[in-house]
Amino acid sequence: MGKKSELLPGTLDLLILKTLSRGSLHGYGIAASIKRISGDLLTVEEGSLYPALQRLLLQGWVKAAWKVTETKRRARYYTLTREGRKQLGEEMSQYESMITAIGRVLQDA
Amino acid sequence: MGKKSELLPGTLDLLILKTLSRGSLHGYGIAASIKRISGDLLTVEEGSLYPALQRLLLQGWVKAAWKVTETKRRARYYTLTREGRKQLGEEMSQYESMITAIGRVLQDA
DNA sequence: ATCTATACATAGGCTTTCTATGATTATCGC
DNA sequence: GCGATAATCATAGAAAGCCTATGTATAGAT
Numbered sequence: 001m002g003k004k005s006e007l008l009p010g011t012l013d014l015l016i017l018k019t020l021s022r023g024s025l026h027g028y029g030i031a032a033s034i035k036r037i038s039g040d041l042l043t044v045e046e047g048s049l050y051p052a053l054q055r056l057l058l059q060g061w062v063k064a065a066w067k068v069t070e071t072k073r074r075a076r077y078y079t080l081t082r083e084g085r086k087q088l089g090e091e092m093s094q095y096e097s098m099i100t101a102i103g104r105v106l107q108d109a
Numbered sequence: 110m111g112k113k114s115e116l117l118p119g120t121l122d123l124l125i126l127k128t129l130s131r132g133s134l135h136g137y138g139i140a141a142s143i144k145r146i147s148g149d150l151l152t153v154e155e156g157s158l159y160p161a162l163q164r165l166l167l168q169g170w171v172k173a174a175w176k177v178t179e180t181k182r183r184a185r186y187y188t189l190t191r192e193g194r195k196q197l198g199e200e201m202s203q204y205e206s207m208i209t210a211i212g213r214v215l216q217d218a
Numbered sequence: 219a220t221c222t223a224t225a226c227a228t229a230g231g232c233t234t235t236c237t238a239t240g241a242t243t244a245t246c247g248c
Numbered sequence: 249g250c251g252a253t254a255a256t257c258a259t260a261g262a263a264a265g266c267c268t269a270t271g272t273a274t275a276g277a278t
Contacts, residue, residue, distance in 0.1 A: 008207050009118040009234080009265060018215050028225050034214055041210035048266050050227055072275065075225060092215065098117050099208065101150035105143055106127050106201065118234065118265075137256050157235050159258055164234095181244065184256060 006043040012052050014095055015042070017080065017088040020062060026075035027053055053078060061087050115152040121161050123204055124151070126189065126197040129171060135184035136162055162187060170196050 007015075019025065019033050030053075031044040056062045061084030064076045080088070116124075128134065128142050139162075140153040165171045170193035173185045189197070 005119065005233095005266060007266075008120075008211065010114065011117075011211055012266080015211070015214050026225075027227095028223095032224095037214050038210040039213065041206060042214065045267060046226080047228085047268065047270095051266085054227090069224085071224075073224060074274090095215070097150060101147040102117060102120055102124070104148065105124055105146050105151065106204070114235065114264090116235080121235080135256075136258095154236060155257080156237065156239095156259085160235085163258095178255085180255075182255060183243085 006045065007048070011095065012044065012048060013056065014088070014091045015044070016049075016052060016056065017061065017084055017091065020078055020080045021085065021088055024077045024079040026067075026069065026077050028075065030078070056084070059087075060084070115154065116157070120204070121153065121157060122165065123197070123200045124153070125158075125161060125165065126170065126193055126200065129187055129189045130194065130197055133186045133188040135176075135178065135186050137184065139187070165193070168196075169193070 015034055016030055019030050019037075022033075025033060027046075027049055031046070031049050034042050034044050053062070053064075056078075057064060060081060062078045063081055064078050066074060067077050069075050124143055125139055128139050128146075131142075134142060136155075136158055140155070140158055143151050143153050162171070162173075165187075166173060169190060171187045172190055173187050175183060176186050178184050
């Protein structure tokens with residue numbers, strides 16, 4: 001029957017950019033952070049996350065560097081670029097106006 | 110570069126079901142209603158709308174009947190079924206919990 | 219030793235939405 | 249009457265986005 005997405009489609013980039021705006025993180029950490037902060041309601045699957053990060057890299061909104069985690073594992077840390085910060089602002093305001101518009105349609109009466 | 114969608118992807122069915130919950134409408138009218146109520150922020154393209162209506166028909170959430178409009182044109186009027194009303198309720202609460210969860214991630218701090 | 223959790227990555231598929239196109243007909247301005 | 253515009257339905261094909269499944273590797277716990 002086709003399960004529903006774990007996310008609202010179209011919001012993944014925004015969620016990642018916002019998460020990185022709080023500080024650099026590796027991919028696994030981004031997913032964990034989104035899951036935790038959302039109260040377990042949002043799950044970013046690895047098959048969605050890594051391609052998304054590639055897109056963000058390509059567009060220059062994040063940059064990446066290999067490092068070693070506190071737990072001694074190699075991981076790629078992503079950092080928001082200046083462009084990425086700008087993009088985040090734009091996506092935030094677009095998102096908010098979308099949500100407002102949808103809210104109007106969904107409200108009773 | 111790929112323009113952004115006119116909608117938040119994944120919300121179209123919900124918008125249509127909600128619109129029909131206010132009364133039967135034909136396709137063109139559904140699109141017009143969503144556009145108007147959203148303050149012109151949401152535009153449902155015909156190439157999105159009609160396939161979506163086919164899906165809703167297939168799933169039994171709406172039914173359709175040909176009629177003549179006030180302006181003497183033939184049009185297919187869609188009506189929410191009982192199942193459709195149930196589905197609307199489910200999608201509403203899913204949507205709201207998604208939005209809440211996303212809001213947590215997007216809020217500062 | 220084996221299992222679990224951490225960590226990255228890609229391929230293939232499905233669903234949804236968009237663009238483009240096409241057809242029909244009522245109404246309005248000229 | 250004629251041409252333009254708006255109303256109305258519909259489909260095909262492409263593009264995008266997310267998921268499932270899979271593969272690799274290693275640190276730490278049992």
